[in-house]
Amino acid sequence: MSDDLGSPAAEWAGLAVDTVSPYVDTRAPLVADTPEERRFRAAYLDDDLITTGWSDTLVVTAQG
Numbered sequence: 001m002s003d004d005l006g007s008p009a010a011e012w013a014g015l016a017v018d019t020v021s022p023y024v025d026t027r028a029p030l031v032a033d034t035p036e037e038r039r040f041r042a043a044y045l046d047d048d049l050i051t052t053g054w055s056d057t058l059v060v061t062a063q064g
Contacts, residue, residue, distance in 0.1 A: 017045065029064040038062050 016023060029036050038060050044052040 012041070017048075025062070029062065032064060034064040035061050036064065 015025065015027075023040075025038065025040075040058045040060065042055045043050045
């Protein structure tokens with residue numbers, strides 16, 4: 001699977017099912033003290049069923 005921006009193949013990992021905002025990604029960086037690009041997307045759930053398509057990909061630079 002490739003992401004919306006056409007980068008090399010990337011697998012999506014389910015991080016959370018949140019019912020309130022904001023979502024905070026608390027994962028440690030892959031390389032300590034190094035900024036990294038993270039990509040997120042979302043979909044609306046109704047009784048654990050996705051009822052919309054996936055959103056556009058949001059790209060964020062996380063500070064390491």
